[in-house]
Amino acid sequence: MSDKVLELPGLVDKIAVVTGASRGIGAAIARELARHGADVVLTARDPAPLAEVAAEVKSLGRRSTVVAGDLTLPDFGSKVVNAAIETFGRVDLLVNNAGATKRGNFVDLTDADWDDGFALKFFGAVRMCRLCWPELRKSRGAVLNIGGAGGRTPDKPFTIGSSVNAAMMAFTKALADLGREDDVRVNLVNPGLIRTDRLEKRIVDAMKADGITRELAEQQLSNQAAITHIGEAEDIARIVAFMLSDSGMLFHGSLVDADAGYTKGV
Template identity: 35%
Template structure:
């Protein structure tokens, strides 16, 4: 889309990085937001190789002032926002009875409130452009369990927030959806498995085989597969799809 701008948070690695690179094929400019500037610059290089202009904004979206800075810098550079994809916000997988208040607050501050504040800050520009928003939740929102209670609780809140935004978007002309990915093989997940495997007498490769079996799925998902879904959701082809909560989890959730 000529003269079009997409903002992607969590763009330094994993699904955010893959989404930013994928959107470079459809948007003339991609704004990359995350805390790690070194990794953001690497993503920016891939975005430029794909044909789009890249703007790197390295800051922490759990900071209440960050959302305004992202929007101000984006509008200063490109004068518009057509799509916002909220991916930032990893929540640690810690047992319900072991997770501290500080860990709960950190997860909420980035994944829920960071997305909430940025979406609100960008809303006037999105409304002017009749743009699109995607909020990344996770399939644990549907079945929260004790070993990752915070992940499920915060993901459920993000999905509910997306529904609320989509309701307002009907009036303001902004399309909003949420995505619930399952087990995707990101660098962060591999690091987790590298710690988990020795504690259970396995190699990392054995753990990579074991997890999909336990989840009753064929394999882990790939970040690039989620990126294709994100690209569809912010494309004109998906324009009538709003207020939807889409699972992409390899069939892990068995309920209708």
């Protein structure tokens, strides 16, 4: 069988802004969109890994621009959008992926932890949507929000993340209602357990706490979540690219669980 990439329709020459694009799921999404012909605006705080992703995008024959900074700062989002317009002239696709919510015992989590969790993932996404909306309306573009399975299946070590991801789902549905009028598709993907730096910390913590091997720690995490397996960032990236492409035209206001069985409810 040929390993040639089958082109997804409607992504060639699209301009995609991807937040949290320096590693993990965001970097994989940026690479996957570039593989299907999109140019990308890459943003996160640390410029060095962003430059590596930019080099990978270049090696795939596409253009990128890097805007390094903290998405929790109120004026940073407009820098990203301005850079996209200065470099590429427009924005067609927005992927709100940046997120880092603290896990822990509820009583130990502080107001600052809650503020941080919402500031980056929820308010970062809201602000990027508002700033990009005029461009997306012009280009009849699309928004793809990355949520998380905890939004549907909240649990006690993940009070912040569960709440943020539930809010992301409600926001996605509400914005999709506006998007129907403005011709902007708005959707969300809920990953379950995906092998990235975020999950690596949980794996290492379990290895240390129980004195077990990596393989056992991963099995333990899979069993606790009752999932088939831990996914890879590329698994999420392929789903995101499909939903943003013309093949995903029927997705609108969709909240897609890509979680290996994490979500048990209907």
